[in-house]
Amino acid sequence: MRADARRNRDKLLAAARAAFAASPDAVTLDAVARAAGVGIGTLYRHFPTREALVEALYASELDEVVSSAPEFLARLEPAAALRAWMTRYAEFFKIKRGMSDTLRAGWASGSIATPATRERITAAIAVILSRGAESGSLRADVEPDTVTMMLLGVFLSTGAIDAPERIDQLLDLLVDALRPNPGPKT
Secondary structure: OOHHHHHHHHHHHHHHHHHHHHOOOOOOHHHHHHHHOOOHHHHHHHOOOHHHHHHHHHHHHHHHHHHHHHHHHHHOOHHHHHHHHHHHHHHHHHHHHHHHHHHHHHHHHOOOOOOOHHHHHHHHHHHHHHHHHHHOOOOOOOOHHHHHHHHHHHHHHHOOOOOHHHHHHHHHHHHHHOOOOOOOOO
């Protein structure tokens, strides 16, 4: 891909990311093209259908969420890395919410490949939990899939209210629950 075409594709994905994060309502392709500063023809050259754009954005976001786990661990202690990663996952979930109708229809029809999202998310959590268990800063007795289910519960239960401070509070409580129990108080 030529450098200018790659830049345009990246601008389109960034514009789509912002549009889907800002509104759970239908995002128009014209609005995405305008926000990216390109014409609708450029959008269609890169993404011939709405499904193609959504599939590319979903894949890109999932890749970023999964790859951010080791990046956070490189900079932060495990509990702080887990909390930072949860915030990034919450951003992904918010964007996904805006694409949900297109994703569901595409997965049902087979026009969008069904990704191994849950497995990849759980694997990212496993990396952080393992490092935290090794350092003693996170519990060793919690399965990564349990944390995945708890996160989905947080995101699904807060979807209707869409209150970031509420999500932050719930994520803080979840991280606190994953810290080792100090034992009985004397």
